[in-house]
Amino acid sequence: MTATIHSLPRKAEPSLEPLMTLVADGLNSVNTVILDRMQSRIPLIPALAGHLIAGGGKRLRPMLTLASAALLEYGGNRHHKLAATVEFIHTATLLHDDVVDGSDMRRGKKAANIIFGNPATVLVGDFLFTRAFELMVEDGSLKVLRILSNASSVISEGEVDQLTAQRQIETSEERYLSIINAKTAALFAAACRIAAVVAERPEADEMALDAYGRNLGIAFQLADDAIDYDSDAAEMGKDRGDDFREGKMTLPVILAYARGDAEERKFWEAAIIGHRTSDADxxxxxxxxxxxxxxxxxxxxxxxxxxxxxxxxxxxxxxxAKAAMIEAAQFAVARRY
Known part of the structure; x- marks a missing residue:
């Protein structure tokens, strides 16, 4: 039976603490891999990569790899390098996103592109992608390589799709869900699924973890959409109204436009094409x-x-592990940052 939207077990304040406690030892190993593999003889590379990697991110995606392995009672350590791979892919996409979006803030401080410039930020993002693929090859599993490389491709397609939907007021809810399924949920799904591969579990377990990660990723992104119109910059770690000023058709805008009267729609049409972007707007x-x-x-x-x-x-x-993963789903939608 499918759960209803209200049927998750409730706590007053869902937290990532159970997940963080569960994976603490493994995450230390993952961080060691990350710090080692982001090094380069070119000083700018670890300086720029470290600015973001050490910038206070939740490490949610690699934690999900570790938690999924714990759920399956996997006793090896292959998942440590693969969790680092997931974080490198995620970080590379963030670096590229900040350049595309012209972002000023990331995780509560200046975005890397503001400090180091766009060319260096793009190239270091490329470097992190190559490090990710080196780690995949070292693992030796063609199936893991296929899952993570496919996720990387899907993420890129999602980012391009979002770019083409930018400032397009006619963007539908269906298209937007397709975009976030690609640009956000694909890596959540892959991060969870690869644990079942290294644990040598049946296909049904792989797909169950894929579904967990994919749905969690969509929920997480939808919560981000809400936060951009529901929290201030101090909570969010980025400039309030970024999505609005960039003309992004996120779900709150899509719904408000669909439900609005003619005058409201006229405002949205002007705002999304970039003619109404002031603080008052x-x-x-x-x-x-x-x-x-x-x-x-x-x-x-x-x-x-x-x-x-x-x-x-x-x-x-x-x-x-299961309890921590359930609470992570609760946290994803209840958070305000």
């Missing part, structure tokens, strides 16, 4: 989104996908 956009409950509707959809993530691992035996 942002305040008006937030008011319209609030008027139509678009943030809450976005969070409701996020809760739906989080429930699907929990459903996907329902057949695994009760364990600390």
């Amino acid at each position: 942002l305040d008006h956009a937030i008011a319209l989104i609030g008027r139509h409950d678009a943030v809450e509707a976005t969070r409701e959809r996020a809760r739906h996908y989080a429930a699907r993530a929990v459903d996907a691992i329902a057949h695994f035996p009760k364990s600390d």
